[in-house]
Amino acid sequence: xxxxxxxxxxxxxxxxxxxxxxxxxxxxxxxxxxxxxxxxxxxxxxxxxxxxxxxxxxxxxxxxxxxxxxxxxxxxxxxxxxxxxxxxxxxxxxxxxxxxxxxxxxxxxxxxxxxxxxxxxxxxxxxxxxxxxxxxxxxxxxxxxxxxxxxxxxxxxxxxxxxxxxxxxxxxxxxxxxxxxxxxxxxxxxxxxxxxxxxxxxxxxxxxxxxxxxxxxxxxxxxxxxxxxxxxxxxxx
Numbered sequence: 001x002x003x004x005x006x007x008x009x010x011x012x013x014x015x016x017x018x019x020x021x022x023x024x025x026x027x028x029x030x031x032x033x034x035x036x037x038x039x040x041x042x043x044x045x046x047x048x049x050x051x052x053x054x055x056x057x058x059x060x061x062x063x064x065x066x067x068x069x070x071x072x073x074x075x076x077x078x079x080x081x082x083x084x085x086x087x088x089x090x091x092x093x094x095x096x097x098x099x100x101x102x103x104x105x106x107x108x109x110x111x112x113x114x115x116x117x118x119x120x121x122x123x124x125x126x127x128x129x130x131x132x133x134x135x136x137x138x139x140x141x142x143x144x145x146x147x148x149x150x151x152x153x154x155x156x157x158x159x160x161x162x163x164x165x166x167x168x169x170x171x172x173x174x175x176x177x178x179x180x181x182x183x184x185x186x187x188x189x190x191x192x193x194x195x196x197x198x199x200x201x202x203x204x205x206x207x208x209x210x211x212x213x214x215x216x217x218x219x220x221x222x223x224x225x226x227x228x229x230x231x232x233x234x235x236x237x
Contacts, residue, residue, distance in 0.1 A: 013102040015088055016169045020108045024084060025168070028077045028161050035070040035158070043070075047155070071154045075122055078157030081164045083114030085181050088167055092174045121225045122153065128217055141199050148195045156188045192218065 015021055035043070087110055091098045126146065133142035163184065167177045196213065 013091065013098075013100070013107075015091060018107055020111060021084060021168060024080050024111065025161075025165060028081060028157075028164075031073045031077045032158055032161055035074055035154075038070060071150055074154035074157040075150060076119065076157075078153055078160060079115045079118035079122070080111070081157065081160040082118050082181075083111050084164055085160070085167065085177075086114055087111065088164075089174070089178055092177060094174065117225055117228045121221060122150075125217070125221060126150070128221070132213075132217065137200060145196070145199050148199070149192065152188055152191055152195070156184060159184055189218070 087107070090096060091102075129146060129149070130142065133145060160181065163180050166172070167180065200213070
């Protein structure tokens with residue numbers, strides 16, 4: 001007896017219908033809601049203090065800062081959303097067949113591995129900043145920079161939530177999906193340069209040291225993480 005039928009085609013992966021992505025976005029929404037409900041006034045006050053130039057002791061103060069549990073959750077949210085954005089851009093890249101090759105097990109593994117890499121990146125950055133600043137700068141400047149850095153990452157995590165929702169559920173061109181988060185990342189790094197200059201290198205001759213400091217502790221670790229993401233993609237996807 002001859003079997004009669006048609007060869008079925010596999011349905012391409014649709015990120016907006018994935019339960020893992022939906023669960024991550026829902027978790028990030030709950031984290032943002034928790035942060036805004038428990039530290040909204042302190043959050044706005046800390047944002048104003050980021051732009052304050054009244055002296056080093058007025059930029060940050062632990063007693064009036066945002067709840068540190070909120071900051072840690074928002075930093076975790078940033079890691080999760082960046083992993084989602086990297087997966088989305090990898091799927092929509094011109095010439096990519098990733099949407100056809102993805103399986104139900106690949107997505108959580110990639111999102112977990114990507115989020116873990118970015119979280120490890122933040123942990124290593126914290127200890128590297130502690131070590132380098134302990135050698136070259138005093139404790140007050142060290143604490144000010146650490147608090148400023150992770151506070152800015154927290155704000156980045158909050159801003160990434162609506163951007164990620166728009167990219168995942170909106171039918172946008174690929175270049176728009178890349179430009180919007182890249183613009184946020186560019187603004188975040190510009191602000192890092194501003195805070196680094198205002199805290200450590202307030203004199204004009206400090207610009208040279210700022211270049212070395214920022215490239216060593218910002219650019220190189222990011223390139224290492226990006227290479228790690230490529231390795232994770234090659235292994236899992």
